[in-house]
Amino acid sequence: MNRAGPGTAAVPAALAIREGALVHSSKSPTRSTRAAGTAAVPGLVRVASAAAGLAAVGLVLAQPPQPPAKGKDTRYYSDREALNSCGLCHKSRPPGFALADKDSLVLLNEFTAWQHHDLHRRACDALSSPLGVQMSRLLYGDPKAAAKKADCLVCHATDTAPGAPLSADIPGRFSCDLGVNCQSCHGPAAKWDGPHRLGDWRPLTGHEKTATYGMTNLRDPAVRARTCVGCHVGSTDEGKFVTHDMYAAGHPPLPAFELATFSRDEPRHWLSPADVPYIRGLEPAAAAERYSYRKGEVEAARLAAVGAVVGFRRAIDLLRFDPDPARPSPGLDFAHFNCAACHHDLRVPSDRQINGFPGVPGRPVPQTWSVWLVRAVLRHAQQSGRDGAEQLRTEFEAGYDTLRQTFDARPFGEKEKVLQAARALDATCEKVQKLVEGIVYDEPTARGLFAALAAEAAADPGPAAARRRDFLDADGAAQIARAFAAVYAELAGGYAEPPKDGPPSPDSLKSDPAGIAKLLAEIDAELPLAVRPNYRNGLDESGKPLPGAETFLIQHEQLGQRLRKASEFKPAEYRRQFAEIARRLAADPK
Numbered sequence: 001m002n003r004a005g006p007g008t009a010a011v012p013a014a015l016a017i018r019e020g021a022l023v024h025s026s027k028s029p030t031r032s033t034r035a036a037g038t039a040a041v042p043g044l045v046r047v048a049s050a051a052a053g054l055a056a057v058g059l060v061l062a063q064p065p066q067p068p069a070k071g072k073d074t075r076y077y078s079d080r081e082a083l084n085s086c087g088l089c090h091k092s093r094p095p096g097f098a099l100a101d102k103d104s105l106v107l108l109n110e111f112t113a114w115q116h117h118d119l120h121r122r123a124c125d126a127l128s129s130p131l132g133v134q135m136s137r138l139l140y141g142d143p144k145a146a147a148k149k150a151d152c153l154v155c156h157a158t159d160t161a162p163g164a165p166l167s168a169d170i171p172g173r174f175s176c177d178l179g180v181n182c183q184s185c186h187g188p189a190a191k192w193d194g195p196h197r198l199g200d201w202r203p204l205t206g207h208e209k210t211a212t213y214g215m216t217n218l219r220d221p222a223v224r225a226r227t228c229v230g231c232h233v234g235s236t237d238e239g240k241f242v243t244h245d246m247y248a249a250g251h252p253p254l255p256a257f258e259l260a261t262f263s264r265d266e267p268r269h270w271l272s273p274a275d276v277p278y279i280r281g282l283e284p285a286a287a288a289e290r291y292s293y294r295k296g297e298v299e300a301a302r303l304a305a306v307g308a309v310v311g312f313r314r315a316i317d318l319l320r321f322d323p324d325p326a327r328p329s330p331g332l333d334f335a336h337f338n339c340a341a342c343h344h345d346l347r348v349p350s351d352r353q354i355n356g357f358p359g360v361p362g363r364p365v366p367q368t369w370s371v372w373l374v375r376a377v378l379r380h381a382q383q384s385g386r387d388g389a390e391q392l393r394t395e396f397e398a399g400y401d402t403l404r405q406t407f408d409a410r411p412f413g414e415k416e417k418v419l420q421a422a423r424a425l426d427a428t429c430e431k432v433q434k435l436v437e438g439i440v441y442d443e444p445t446a447r448g449l450f451a452a453l454a455a456e457a458a459a460d461p462g463p464a465a466a467r468r469r470d471f472l473d474a475d476g477a478a479q480i481a482r483a484f485a486a487v488y489a490e491l492a493g494g495y496a497e498p499p500k501d502g503p504p505s506p507d508s509l510k511s512d513p514a515g516i517a518k519l520l521a522e523i524d525a526e527l528p529l530a531v532r533p534n535y536r537n538g539l540d541e542s543g544k545p546l547p548g549a550e551t552f553l554i555q556h557e558q559l560g561q562r563l564r565k566a567s568e569f570k571p572a573e574y575r576r577q578f579a580e581i582a583r584r585l586a587a588d589p590k
Contacts, residue, residue, distance in 0.1 A: 076160040076188040079177040085193055086182050087111045102277040105202075106270065111182075113269035116541045119532070120180035120266070122553065123156040129553045131250055138249040150174070151323075155231040155240050158184045165325075166239040185227055187216040205289040219273065219292040221303050222437060225259050225310035232257050233314045233370075236321040243323050244334035252559050253339065253566075255531055256369040256479040259307025260300040260486035265503055265531040272299055298446035300490040304483035305380075305441065305449060308373035309433045315370040316403070316422045316429075332415055337364040337407075340473050344567060351571055355471050359408030366407050369475035371400060372456060373483055374429075377436060380452035384445065392432050399425035404470075446487055451585050453484040457578035474566035477574050478527045484581075485520050485529045503530035514588040519577050526565060527574075533558075 077085060090111040097108060107113075114121055126132050127147040136146035146152045150166040153159070153174040158181050161173050175181065183189050192213035195201055201209075206217035218224045232254060234241045242251055273279045273293035280287075280295070287293040294302075319336055322328050341364040344352075358365065378396060381389035403421040407413040441449065457480045470476075485506055489495065493510040506520035506529055520529065538549030 075190055076158065076175065076183050077190060077193070079158075079175050079181065082181050082183060082189065083178065085189065089197070102281065105276055105278060110269045112541050113267065114182070115543050116539060117267055117535045117537055118269070119537050119552075120184070121178065121539065121543070122537050123179035124153075124176040125179065126553050127152055127156055129550060131252075131554060131559075135246065135249040135251060139245060147176070151239065154238065156180070159238070160188070162238050180231075185216060185218060187214045191215075202290070206292060207289075217292070221259065221292065221306040222310055222433065224263070224303075225307040226314070228259065228262055229257055229311050229314040232262065233311055234318045234321065235314070236317055241318060241321045241323070241333075242335060245323075247335060247339075252554050253475075253563075256475040256482075257307070257311045258304065258373070258479050258482040258486070259311070260303040261482040261529070262531055263303060264486070265535075267532075267535040274299065294440050296440075296442045298441050298443060298487065298490050300486040301441035301446035301449050304373070304453075304487060305377045305436050305439070306433070308370075308377050308479075308483070309429060309436055312370040312374045313426055313429045313433070315367060316426055319422045320419055330415065332413055332418065334364075334412075336366060337412070338367050338471075338473065340471075340567075341365050352471055355571065358404055358470055363408055363411055365470070366404065366413075368470045368473065369479055371470065372472065372476040373453075373479050374432070376453045376456035376480060376483075377449070378432065379456055380449045381435060381439065383452060384439075384448050386435060386439065388431075388435060392428065392435060395428050396425075396432060399428045443491065446491060450484050450487040450491075451582065453480055453487070454578050454582040454585060456480060457484070458575050458582050460575070472571045472574070474527060474569035477569065477571070478529070481520070481523050481527055481578075482529050485524075488516065488520075501536055502534040503532065514584040516581050516584055519581050523574065523577055526569065528562075528565075 076082075090106070090108055092112060093108045097104070124147070127136070128144070132146055133143045137143045140146065140149065150173075153176065154166060156176075157179065158175040159173065160175060161168070161170050164170060164173075187210070192209065192215040195213060196209075196215065204212075206220055206223075209215045210217050210223075216223060216227055218227060229235075230238060231240055242254060247253065273287070273291050274297075276291075279291050279293050282290070282293075284295060287295070319332065321333070323333060374396070378389065378393040382393050399421070403418065403425050406417040406421045409417065439445065457477065489504070489506075489509055492512060495504040495508045496510045497508055498504040506524050507517040509517050523529065534552075536552055538546055538552035540546055
């Protein structure tokens with residue numbers, strides 16, 4: 001396998017809107033001629049229409065960004081302000097715009113991609129969908145209540161007061177017309193919107209943009225992961241948690257979070273730093289400080305590794321969440337336990353009995369989906385000789401065993417001991433995260449990582465590995481497989497013919513000398529490696545519903561199929577497939 005050279009996108013590269021179609025760019029577009037009369041302005045996206053728009057709102061392009069005045073309003077933009085402001089520059093490309101231009105940083109169609117393809121745009125719509133109405137009726141006795149409830153809106157809308165108690169009376173707190181809009185991820189725009197249009201914005205570091213202006217530095221994998229898991233795993237501090245009551249009423253199980261795959265299937269509306277000539281041309285220290293770019297690094301490997309640790313930390317931090325802080329529950333919410341520990345078919349022979357139990361047979365165990373990928377990352381760190389990795393791996397397993405024992409001490413766990421063990425394990429994970437963030441996942445290192453992923457997926461849980469005898473369920477298996485597929489695909493140079501409106505097929509890689517793509521396609525048929533089946537959200541590019549728009553939101557039929565596949569998951573077959581993958585990797589001289 002030969003990794004694509006400079007200018008070749010990651011897996012896949014950013015997404016572009018061309019004549020209304022969504023396409024993956026497998027390599028940087030050919031440099032095009034700049035429109036006549038468009039002058040070069042170093043450090044600034046040269047867009048005539050955008051410049052006119054800036055002039056219209058009174059911005060002077062030569063003026064450097066200034067820190068906000070003391071006491072300046074830090075509010076979020078309203079939906080209408082966000083629509084007008086972000087759409088000013090990020091709706092469509094002007095004539096003469098060249099992605100391969102040495103000063104271009106963005107695609108300039110991000111707003112259209114979000115409007116037409118991103119399900120975040122329709123997050124609020126889900127609350128009034130048939131499934132949302134059913135949940136609302138069961139939870140609140142009112143089919144329309146969910147669209148007004150803070151514990152729903154905190155993830156399904158843009159929260160303009162994140163971290164404030166959900167019980168706080170803050171008029172207009174949740175901005176819902178545009179669902180989860182740009183500010184939910186990029187940060188409240190009032191401080192950074194004007195300055196980020198100016199030429200002197202670029203020399204600022206990611207930390208400076210955040211500390212002074214409030215823009216979230218999403219190019220930093222750890223920051224991006226923390227931002228995503230806030231809703232896609234949960235956040236105790238922000239009151240984001242899918243309770244067992246919500247699941248019982250019909251809330252779909254949250255897919256196992258894996259950062260590289262979630263980034264791709266949003267769908268991706270940004271360029272990889274490796275595809276931006278301006279970033280590649282910076283001195284290494286400046287590229288790292290401003291754009292978290294490290295030359296020669298396999299982006300998917302870094303995202304998968306860092307995202308694994310951040311996701312696990314958030315999952316164990318959620319153990320301290322209490323749905324009603326005013327009346328703390330003496331026990332843990334049932335959502336903290338592995339769903340399949342109770343909700344599984346009774347079979348003979350039983351995969352669970354064959355696997356064995358980490359403690360007392362039949363007692364509900366904690367959610368385990370997030371631990372497998374961390375184990376693989378630590379396995380690789382130790383095998384590659386990273387200082388302190390062996391000790392941290394031992395410390396992590398000991399801490400996880402302690403946490404698991406607190407769940408097993410009595411049916412449904414001992415809450416205070418669970419929280420104590422979780423805090424201790426998080427302290428270990430903080431050190432693990434620091435170790436992983438310091439690893440540069442260049443091509444040889446990335447190859448070592450996906451070999452470790454395959455080994456972890458194939459590991460035999462027999463008696464000789466008693467401490468590893470967690471039951472590998474569909475979510476944990478999917479997380480490892482998604483990370484492996486993302487890293488492998490980037491090293492293979494991407495996909496030969498990626499579809500225009502959905503995730504790529506695992507067997508469409510540009511290069512596959514080890515013959516692994518077919519095995520990944522087999523796994524994909526049982527455990528979808530993509531988070532979404534397509535990259536459409538049911539709206540046209542102006543935000544108006546298309547015919548059958550509701551079918552793009554999760555429906556009972558889709559959810560039922562997903563749950564059936566999860567219940568029919570066969571760990572032994574999955575391990576066999578990854579054992580064969582590991583064998584082929586070992587035999588591949590490249």
